[in-house]
Amino acid sequence: MNHLLAKTKGRRGVYYKVISDEPIFELPDDLDDPKQYDANYKLEEDEWFAIPEFSTKDYFIDFLRVRFVSAEYDQIPRDAYRNIDFLCAYQTGIYYFQKLSTSQIVRKKYFACTDEPVLVTNEPIIVIDNFPDAVYIKREDVLYFKDLGAISGIFKGIEELYKEATQEETDEFLGNDFIHLANGYSAAKVKKANRKRIAMAMETLQRFTEVEKVDIFGYIREYCGDLPFNEHDANFSISSEAELKKLLYGIEQRYYTTRLGGERRLANSIIAL
Numbered sequence: 001m002n003h004l005l006a007k008t009k010g011r012r013g014v015y016y017k018v019i020s021d022e023p024i025f026e027l028p029d030d031l032d033d034p035k036q037y038d039a040n041y042k043l044e045e046d047e048w049f050a051i052p053e054f055s056t057k058d059y060f061i062d063f064l065r066v067r068f069v070s071a072e073y074d075q076i077p078r079d080a081y082r083n084i085d086f087l088c089a090y091q092t093g094i095y096y097f098q099k100l101s102t103s104q105i106v107r108k109k110y111f112a113c114t115d116e117p118v119l120v121t122n123e124p125i126i127v128i129d130n131f132p133d134a135v136y137i138k139r140e141d142v143l144y145f146k147d148l149g150a151i152s153g154i155f156k157g158i159e160e161l162y163k164e165a166t167q168e169e170t171d172e173f174l175g176n177d178f179i180h181l182a183n184g185y186s187a188a189k190v191k192k193a194n195r196k197r198i199a200m201a202m203e204t205l206q207r208f209t210e211v212e213k214v215d216i217f218g219y220i221r222e223y224c225g226d227l228p229f230n231e232h233d234a235n236f237s238i239s240s241e242a243e244l245k246k247l248l249y250g251i252e253q254r255y256y257t258t259r260l261g262g263e264r265r266l267a268n269s270i271i272a273l
Contacts, residue, residue, distance in 0.1 A: 042269030220250030
């Protein structure tokens with residue numbers, strides 16, 4: 001049997017039954033080679049991230065622990081639609097999740113393309129995506145997803161997979177001797193994307209010896225000639241988000257030269273082989 005449920009917002013949010021018997025999603029046919037989540041890696045179109053042994057994680061939701069019994073869920077009342085947080089389709093042991101945004105609740109006149117179309121007004125509709133934000137296969141105990149941000153509101157705490165540097169950690173990183181802040185740039189001006197890169201860079205630097213740090217800074221200077229470097233004080237001058245990003249990419253060794261042609265490039269996505 002197939003069932004579509006809607007979970008309402010808030011700590012006291014309720015799961016309601018919306019539709020039964022109709023399949024909502026098809027199981028993606030490209031789940032056979034999933035990747036372990038890595039913030040440095042950008043998925044190809046036919047790839048998914050996967051979290052094995054999902055039921056052992058702190059962000060596993062209790063709804064998935066119990067046996068699914070459709071009779072335990074009430075039919076959604078009309079006034080609950082405006083408070084939906086996410087949709088969950090249960091289809092024979094597989095759960096499909098879709099986060100619901102305000103843009104997916106459409107309020108327009110419409111008619112269905114049938115032999116006897118009828119104009120409908122003042123009845124909002126909910127748009128279901130072609131592909132779910134996440135798929136949980138219970139027998140495998142694996143969660144598949146593409147965008148961590150899209151499911152962080154469903155699985156509370158899952159964002160720990162993509163750590164963001166705290167204000168204190170950002171201050172600590174920018175206080176390193178190899179960094180000189182210029183033109184009023186400060187930790188308070190560091191945006192979310194660079195805070196995430198800082199969190200990764202701090203872990204990377206901890207693995208380097210002092211000799212390796214000197215080597216990596218030479219590598220950055222080689223590829224980022226436009227990044228100001230003070231020879232006397234041996235530090236990089238950082239005055240913007242763009243300059244900080246170049247430095248952080250260098251620490252993660254994202255710059256490389258092609259074997260044939262000698263073209264210098266920046267790896268937008270990396271994965272360890």
